[in-house]
Amino acid sequence: MNxxxxxxxxxxxxxxxxxxxxxxxxxxxxxxxxTDIAGRQVTLPDTPxxxxxxxxRMMYAIAPLATDNPFQRIVGWKDDLILYxxxxxxxxxxxxxxxxxxxxxxxxxxxxxxxxxAVLENEADLLILDLGNLFxxxxxxxxxxxxxxxxxxxxxxxxRDPTANTVPSMLLLGRIIGEEVRAAEFIDFxxxxxxxxxxxxxxxxxxxxxxxxxxxxxxWNPEFCCNTFGSFNYGRFIELAGGRNYGSEKFxxxxxxxxxxxxxxxxxxxxxxxxxxxxxxRPEVTATLxxxxxxxxxxxxxxQALADRNGFKDLRAVQAGRMHxxxxxxxxxxxxxxxxxxxxxWIHPADFVDLDPEATLATLHDRFMPFETDGxxxxxxP
Numbered sequence: 001m002n003x004x005x006x007x008x009x010x011x012x013x014x015x016x017x018x019x020x021x022x023x024x025x026x027x028x029x030x031x032x033x034x035t036d037i038a039g040r041q042v043t044l045p046d047t048p049x050x051x052x053x054x055x056x057r058m059m060y061a062i063a064p065l066a067t068d069n070p071f072q073r074i075v076g077w078k079d080d081l082i083l084y085x086x087x088x089x090x091x092x093x094x095x096x097x098x099x100x101x102x103x104x105x106x107x108x109x110x111x112x113x114x115x116x117x118a119v120l121e122n123e124a125d126l127l128i129l130d131l132g133n134l135f136x137x138x139x140x141x142x143x144x145x146x147x148x149x150x151x152x153x154x155x156x157x158x159x160r161d162p163t164a165n166t167v168p169s170m171l172l173l174g175r176i177i178g179e180e181v182r183a184a185e186f187i188d189f190x191x192x193x194x195x196x197x198x199x200x201x202x203x204x205x206x207x208x209x210x211x212x213x214x215x216x217x218x219x220w221n222p223e224f225c226c227n228t229f230g231s232f233n234y235g236r237f238i239e240l241a242g243g244r245n246y247g248s249e250k251f252x253x254x255x256x257x258x259x260x261x262x263x264x265x266x267x268x269x270x271x272x273x274x275x276x277x278x279x280x281x282r283p284e285v286t287a288t289l290x291x292x293x294x295x296x297x298x299x300x301x302x303x304q305a306l307a308d309r310n311g312f313k314d315l316r317a318v319q320a321g322r323m324h325x326x327x328x329x330x331x332x333x334x335x336x337x338x339x340x341x342x343x344x345x346w347i348h349p350a351d352f353v354d355l356d357p358e359a360t361l362a363t364l365h366d367r368f369m370p371f372e373t374d375g376x377x378x379x380x381x382p
Contacts, residue, residue, distance in 0.1 A: 037131050038155040048126035049073050054109045056081030060333035064186045064368035065179040071096050075122050076104030083281040085329050087291035091371045110136035131157035159332045163236050166334045193337040197344045201242040210269035212243035218273025219287030225260045233331050241343035260311045271317035274328035288325040294376035303379050327377040342378050
């Protein structure tokens with residue numbers, strides 16, 4: 001990883017430092033005071049044992065820290081993991097059937113279906129929310145209501161600015177659940193895998209960076225083109241992988257709609273879309289159904305159909321076979337280093353011949369996950 005990125009990650013990591021008032025490593029007799037990723041100082045009366053996850057997909061971050069049983073301190077969540085990544089949910093369900101069965105669906109914390117009464121009935125002692133929804137949580141009065149009820153709120157971030165906030169977020173989670181050593185082990189793995197790309201990319205001439213268009217959730221709406229990322233999330237992944245992200249050059253925000261005419265005019269060198277198993281919750285999708293239960297033959301047909309859409313078939317990237325699809329859920333997890341490795345191989349194939357994202361994925365599961373890897377997490381146009 002280049003020095004600037006390293007400095008940035010560790011500078012932000014200091015925001016998650018925690019003041020402990022005990023000598024015991026995994027049990028806090030007194031208060032735990034910390035600063036979350038939103039910069040809010042939060043005091044927990046003790047180590048939380050009944051945590052609510054504002055999003056079920058936060059299990060991606062909990063699992064590497066509490067691999068033996070990531071549900072041990074979790075009482076409930078929002079059901080987005082079940083709806084939008086059912087393959088991963090089934091992996092957790094097979095490994096921890098009793099725990100997944102007892103999970104309470106508290107609804108969307110940023111909408112009217114989230115019940116403060118249910119939080120109190122389940123004796124929750126912490127709610128973890130996503131930084132990208134800080135404004136909504138403040139606007140709806142959720143934080144104030146929970147504070148009045150004596151339930152603290154902590155913000156983490158693996159979506160908004162994940163390459164900056166993954167290290168401090170994992171440190172924060174490790175301290176909250178008493179798994180600081182495990183968090184340090186994961187962070188060391190994370191940084192070493194990121195450096196396999198960034199150490200090479202920083203040596204490449206600026207003129208050697210091709211234009212890449214990242215289509216967010218390609219095929220989610222079969223009649224729509226397109227939504228893309230700015231210089232955040234997958235847009236930042238492209239930049240770290242040695243590409244020029246189309247969205248970063250066009251707008252300043254997190255994401256934006258892009259017209260088909262604009263895409264045709266840009267005619268990018270590389271075209272990448274995200275996909276996941278959304279078909280169970282949204283049968284009409286034409287996306288690639290990437291994930292643990294993916295069918296490679298089906299996804300080959302699906303990416304071909306995406307390439308055959310009006311306006312796409314004549315793009316240089318499609319004609320040259322440089323159209324790809326990658327697992328959407330990397331965008332909201334601490335595992336995005338795998339996506340960055342695969343993007344690097346697509347963007348600079350000659351410079352990353354020896355890089356093996358499949359092996360990285362396998363090592364992640366062997367060392368940090370409670371189940372084995374299988375399925376398919378990326379596919380290219382045949």
